[in-house]
Amino acid sequence: xxxxxxxxxxxxxxxxxxxxxxxxxxxxxxxxxxxxxxxxxxxxxxxxxxxxxxxxxxxxxxxxxxxxxxxxxxxxxxxxxxxxxxxxxxxxxxxxxxxxxxxxxxxxxxxxxxxxxxxxxxxxxxxxxxxxxxxxxxxxxxxxxxxxxxxxxxxxxxxxxxxxxxxxxxxxxxxxxxxxxxxxxxxxxxxxxxxxxxxxxxxxxxxxxxxxxxxxxxxxxxxxxxxxxxxxxxxxxxxxxxxxxxxxxxxxxxxxxxxxxxxxxxxxxxxxxxxxxxxxxxxxxxxxxxxxxxxxxxxxxxxxxxxxxxxxxxxxxxxxxxxxxxxxxxxxxxxxxxxxxxxxxxxxxxxxxxxxxxxxxxxxx
Amino acid sequence: xxxxxxxxxxxxxxxxxxxxxxxxxxxxxxxxxxxxxxxxxxxxxxxxxxxxxxxxxxxxxxxxxxxxxxxxxxxxxxxxxxxxxxxxxxxxxxxxxxxxxxxxxxxxxxxxxxxxxxxxxxxxxxxxxxxxxxxxxxxxxxxxxxxxxxxxxxxxxxxxxxxxxxxxxxxxxxxxxxxxxxxxxxxxxxxxxxxxxxxxxxxxxxxxxxxxxxxxxxxxxxxxxxxxxxxxxxxxxxxxxxxxxxxxxxxxxxxxxxxxxxxxxxxxxxxxxxxxxxxxxxxxxxxxxxxxxxxxxxxxxxxxxxxxxxxxxxxxxxxxxxxxxxxxxxxxxxxxxxxxxxxxxxxxxxxxxxxxxxxxxxxxxxxxxxxxxxxxxxxxxxxxxxxxxxxxxxxx
Numbered sequence: 137x138x139x140x141x142x143x144x145x146x147x148x149x150x151x152x153x154x155x156x157x158x159x160x161x162x163x164x165x166x167x168x169x170x171x172x173x174x175x176x177x178x179x180x181x182x183x184x185x186x187x188x189x190x191x192x193x194x195x196x197x198x199x200x201x202x203x204x205x206x207x208x209x210x211x212x213x214x215x216x217x218x219x220x221x222x223x224x225x226x227x228x229x230x231x232x233x234x235x236x237x238x239x240x241x242x243x244x245x246x247x248x249x250x251x252x253x254x255x256x257x258x259x260x261x262x263x264x265x266x267x268x269x270x271x272x273x274x275x276x277x278x279x280x281x282x283x284x285x286x287x288x289x290x291x292x293x294x295x296x297x298x299x300x301x302x303x304x305x306x307x308x309x310x311x312x313x314x315x316x317x318x319x320x321x322x323x324x325x326x327x328x329x330x331x332x333x334x335x336x337x338x339x340x341x342x343x344x345x346x347x348x349x350x351x352x353x354x355x356x357x358x359x360x361x362x363x364x365x366x367x368x369x370x371x372x373x374x375x376x377x378x379x380x381x382x383x384x385x386x387x388x389x390x391x392x393x394x395x396x397x398x399x400x401x402x403x404x405x406x407x408x409x410x411x412x413x414x415x416x417x418x419x420x421x422x423x424x425x426x427x428x429x430x431x432x433x434x435x436x437x438x439x440x441x442x443x444x445x446x447x448x449x450x451x452x453x454x455x456x457x458x459x460x461x462x463x464x465x466x467x468x469x470x471x472x473x474x475x476x477x478x479x480x481x482x483x484x485x486x487x488x489x490x491x492x493x494x495x496x497x498x499x500x501x
Numbered sequence: 502x503x504x505x506x507x508x509x510x511x512x513x514x515x516x517x518x519x520x521x522x523x524x525x526x527x528x529x530x531x532x533x534x535x536x537x538x539x540x541x542x543x544x545x546x547x548x549x550x551x552x553x554x555x556x557x558x559x560x561x562x563x564x565x566x567x568x569x570x571x572x573x574x575x576x577x578x579x580x581x582x583x584x585x586x587x588x589x590x591x592x593x594x595x596x597x598x599x600x601x602x603x604x605x606x607x608x609x610x611x612x613x614x615x616x617x618x619x620x621x622x623x624x625x626x627x628x629x630x631x632x633x634x635x636x637x638x639x640x641x642x643x644x645x646x647x648x649x650x651x652x653x654x655x656x657x658x659x660x661x662x663x664x665x666x667x668x669x670x671x672x673x674x675x676x677x678x679x680x681x682x683x684x685x686x687x688x689x690x691x692x693x694x695x696x697x698x699x700x701x702x703x704x705x706x707x708x709x710x711x712x713x714x715x716x717x718x719x720x721x722x723x724x725x726x727x728x729x730x731x732x733x734x735x736x737x738x739x740x741x742x743x744x745x746x747x748x749x750x751x752x753x754x755x756x757x758x759x760x761x762x763x764x765x766x767x768x769x770x771x772x773x774x775x776x777x778x779x780x781x782x783x784x785x786x787x788x789x790x791x792x793x794x795x796x797x798x799x800x801x802x803x804x805x806x807x808x809x810x811x812x813x814x815x816x817x818x819x820x821x822x823x824x825x826x827x828x829x830x831x832x833x834x835x836x837x838x839x840x841x842x843x844x845x846x847x848x849x850x851x852x853x854x855x856x857x858x859x860x861x862x863x864x865x866x867x868x869x870x871x872x873x874x875x876x877x878x879x880x881x882x883x884x885x886x887x888x889x890x891x892x893x894x895x896x897x
Contacts, residue, residue, distance in 0.1 A: 164826070169841045205822055208841045252892035253819055 138162045139297065140250040141259040142242055143197060143204070145189030147319045148261030148300060150196040151308045154315060155299040156259045157200050163259070165197035165204040168246065170213040171330060192319050199317065209245055216240035218330055222343045225367035228394035229467025232436060233328055235284045243292040250295075257295045261308075265301030265480050269293055271420050272480035273473070276304040283436050286471035286486035290421055301480075340367040349397025351379055354390050354406050366392045369399050371492075372463020377401060388462065408460030410494055414453045414470055414487030424484060431473045431481065432457070434464050434489070440473055440481070453487050464492045503829045503877040507706075507806055507867025508655055508683060514708035514756060514868070517749045521710060524745040531742040532731060541744045548751035555751075555758040556702075557691030558717050564734040565747050568714040569682040569703035571727070573603035575716055575738065576678040576699040577649060579724035581611055584646040584676070587723065595620045595638045595648040597630050598850040599656075601680055603701075604649055605846075622650070624850045627791040627802075628659035632669045642673025652681035652700070653688060656847040656863055657790030658807025660688055662797050667696035676722055682706055682714075686757030687765060688800045698722045702754075704746070708868060709753030713746035757868075768866045769793075769805035771875055775864060776808050778879040783886045787811045789848060789861060806866035811848075811857045815889035818842040820862050823885045829878055832863045 141153035143165045156163045167190045175186045190206055197204035217236050224231035247258050263274035264282040271293055274280040288296065300308055312320035327334040344367055351361035361379040363369070368376075373389040379401065388407045391400040412434070417423075424430075426447045431440035432455055442458040455470055468489050473481040504512075529541030546560070553560045566572045577594070584591045596608050598621045611617035620638050622630050630650050639645055648670050653660045663679055670677040676698035684690050686707035692700055700717040704710050718724055718737065730739030757764075773793055780786050789809040795802030812820060817833035824831060833842055844858035864878065 164822070203822070203825055205818070206841050207818070249819075249892050252888070253823065254888060 137256040138254060139164070139257055139259050140246070140253075140255040141165045141202075142246060142261075143167050143193035144261070144325075145192035145319065145322075146261065146325060147312045147317070147322050148263070148305075148308060150193070150261070150317050150319050151311050152259055152261035152299045153196065153202070154200055154311065154317075156297065157202060159299075163200070163202045164255070165193065165200075165202050166246070167193040167204070167206045168213075168241070169206050169208045170210055170217075170241070172210040172214065175332070192322070196317055196319065199315070207246070207249075209241055212245050213237070213241055213330075216245075221328075221330075222340065224467050225340050226344055226394065227467075228366050228392040230370045230465035231467045232284065232469055233330070234436070235287050235469055238284055239287040243288055243296060247292060247295055257297050259297045259299065261300055262298045263300050263305065264298050264483075266293060266296060266298045269421065271483040272301070272476070273483075274301050275480065276306075279305040282473075282481075282483050283433055283438075283469070283471050286420070286469060286483050287418055288420060289418055293420060337368045341365060347397055349399065351377065351399050351401055353387075354400045354402035360401070363397075363399055366394055366397050366399055370463075371465035372407065392466075404462070407462045408494065409462065409464045409492045410457050410460050411492070412453075412455040412457065412464060412470055412489050413448050413491045413493070414455065415490050416451045417453055417472075417485050417487035419485035420483050426453075430484060431475050433471045433473065434461060435468050440475075443472075445472060452490060460494075464489060466490055466492070503874045504869070505829060505831045505864040505866065505874060505878065507870065508658075508804075508863065508865035509832055510705045510711065511708055511867040512869050513705075513710065513749075514753055516756060517709055517753045520752045521745045521749040524748045529744070531744055532733060541742075545742050545744050545747050548747045551755055552715065552751045555755045556685065556700075556717060557693040557695075559693075559720065561720055561735065562692065562717050564716045564718055564738050565742060565750075566714045566716055566734075566738055567740075568705075568712055569601075569680070569701055570603040570714075572701035572703070572714045572716040573601065573678075573680055574607050575724065575727050576701060576718070577604055577607040577647070578611060578727060579737065580647040580676055580678060580699065580722065581615075581617060582725035583723035586725070588643075590644050591646040592616055593618045593620055593645045595622060595635070595645055595675070597622045597624060597650045599624050599628055599654055599847045600649065600651055601655055601682070604651070604678075604680055608649070617646070618644075624852070626851050627795070628654050628657050628847065628851050629661060629791065629802075630666065632662065632665040635666055636669045636672070639670060639673050639675055642670075642675045645673070645675045647676050647678055647698075649678040649680070652679045652684035652690065653804050654790070654847060655683045656845055657809045657851070658683070658804035658865075659791045660684065660795075660797060660800070660802050660804065662799075663697060664695045664799065667698075671696060676719075683804060685754065686761055687804050687806065689761070690758075692717045699724070704750035704753055707753050707757040710746045710749040713743060713750040715750070760868075764868060765801070765805040768868075768870060769801070771870055771872065772806055772808050772864075772866050774872075775866070775875045775878065776810070778875065779808070779810060779882055782879060782883040783812060785813055786886075787813070787857070789851070789853070789857075804865075806870070808864040808866075809861060810864070811853075811861040812886050812889070813857070813860055814893070815860050815886050816842075816892070817859055817861050819889040819892050820860075820885060823888055824862075824878075824881070827881050827885070829881065832865070833861065 139161045143149045221233045262281045263279040265272040273282045331339045347365040350359040387401045390402045432443045444456045446454045448454040469486045471486040472484040529537035531542040531545045549563045550560045667677045678699040680701040685702045703714040728739045791803040844855045848858035
């Protein structure tokens with residue numbers, strides 16, 4: 137097949153490209169320039185986007201003997217990922233920009249262009265298994281990235297290839313070292329790539345400015361403090377609330393209401409969530425008949441929770457959790473899995489969380 | 502492989518390889534006083550004299566540098582510093598916006614860090630600067646440190662009427678620097694007859710080695726050094742002479758100048774066939790720059806090996822990649838160090854819109870180009886453009 141390998145300059149995409157070459161495919165490497173003013177050198181634990189990262193990717197491509205180009209997608213990335221990220225926070229939600237990037241950039245803008253230029257599929261270094269159109273968790277549970285791919289539809293998966301899904305991250309680094317790739321020991325990227333210093337709150341403050349509002353105690357309904365902007369908070373957050381309760385019990389963010397700019401906080405016993413309602417879902421294959429049993433993962437590194445999935449009546453889903461969860465925020469993706477201990481849990485689809493409730497049906501924002 | 506990127510670099514001539522190999526086998530620092538040093542110095546100075554003769558300069562006007570970029574930096578910054586030192590009113594640089602980045606970025610650095618004022622010259626649609634436009638920009642010249650206009654444009658191949666520009670600059674006492682990296686060996690270049698004060702050239706565009714260049718600098722031009730040290734090159738440039746590279750540069754230049762008339766005619770006819778064939782296969786393709794048969798007083802108005810075309814609706818980036826996959830090597834003209842395609846600043850300077858600037862490709866022919874190379878391109882250009890168009894401009 138003619139494959140386009142998206143190469144960030146990190147070890148995963150380097151090895152993914154190498155494995156695609158080994159498998160006999162005709163591979164072309166492409167590095168995505170996503171920032172309009174790229175730094176010359178990498179700073180912090182970032183895995184992409186600097187000129188140095190482009191150089192790292194080019195070095196690997198040259199060693200593999202494959203063509204390599206840089207595609208400038210900075211405008212698309214700014215509109216579809218960065219602006220969306222800021223708007224979601226401004227609306228009191230907690231977005232996942234990596235998921236959005238996969239949905240709008242890697243498996244949309246890049247894939248469309250690749251197809252038009254005659255490529256059959258896009259190869260990435262994501263840790264997830266993909267065979268026969270079925271997307272499954274990586275064999276390396278600690279590095280599994282199926283969550284951020286859960287947003288892909290069948291037509292996108294049909295033109296995707298993830299060569300790393302059946303090997304562990306340790307093995308990926310070994311392969312890179314065996315091949316003499318300079319990126320074999322390059323640190324994993326952790327932060328959001330467009331926030332180089334890792335200070336998400338500071339980034340949002342620069343974009344959104346000061347938008348002060350009250351911090352309200354859920355139990356008493358009283359205002360217990362002030363904040364500079366709801367975007368500084370995410371549901372489930374415990375640190376940095378700036379309030380000290382007399383009872384010494386930790387407080388958690390329970391809800392964010394963007395219009396009145398109210399951040400509700402409360403003790404752990406109030407933070408549990410039993411039901412999630414979502415926006416319209418997307419499915420990796422056909423839509424399963426509702427209702428059905430599944431497992432749901434509610435954030436990037438969250439544990440899967442057994443659940444019952446039913447219709448919310450408005451096109452969205454109503455997901456009833458078997459066990460109460462904390463830290464479920466509107467805007468996050470609920471990714472649904474069919475458990476499969478042998479072949480790897482299979483991704484069924486995903487939907488953006490809209491509202492969360494306790495079992496008693498008291499709606500929180 | 503079909504190599505149509507001779508303006509980026511062109512194959513080393515066999516005579517150059519032989520001369521350099523011979524020189525590399527010898528020991529000797531041209532600044533040393535003993536026999537080995539004298540032999541090295543003799544080789545370097547012979548090269549200087551032959552180069553001077555080939556380019557209409559005096560040997561003392563030939564300064565060896567590390568290449569075109571260094572020569573441009575030295576001329577722009579060195580002339581600016583020396584002229585402002587002599588008269589603090591001279592802070593203005595009058596320059597074409599279609600220059601190579603080695604000139605543009607030097608000028609912009611001086612503007613940002615060293616108080617230079619920049620006057621950007623209006624550019625004709627062909628890419629040329631009119632002498633009367635330069636005259637108007639210079640005014641009485643009393644506040645101008647230097648003017649810089651390239652002899653031939655590296656992207657669209659337009660040749661300047663450099664003698665006319667130099668005359669205009671000298672009327673108001675302003676020195677003119679010109680980047681002739683693409684011009685030497687392609688069009689007649691006579692330093693003395695042109696009247697310019699400083700000329701940049703380099704070896705690897707005409708069959709010599711990379712990393713070897715020259716700044717031709719008039720004896721009466723004051724130029725502050727960038728590199729301080731042994732003062733080897735008239736105290737304007739320091740650094741141990743790279744004798745093998747200098748020998749290679751000289752052999753390449755002498756040969757290129759001597760063989761220019763026949764080679765230029767042969768390459769121009771190949772180029773004309775290439776352009777006609779592309780336009781026939783892709784009827785809405787647009788030729789950028791001066792017409793193919795454009796002429797100036799001293800020779801052609803367009804570099805004989807240059808074909809620069811825009812393909813509306815296709816992105817240069819995508820075209821390059823599709824041609825590369827079919828074994829045809831060309832250029833989008835303007836790429837930054839990280840390889841991100843930008844709309845060509847040269848085309849934008851000529852008044853082209855951003856889309857035309859993004860949809861362009863440069864095919865450049867050289868001394869090894871053959872009919873087969875043109876045929877190979879013409880065989881694939883129509884389907885490649887069609888495919889690139891289906892991928893669109895990659896933007897919404």
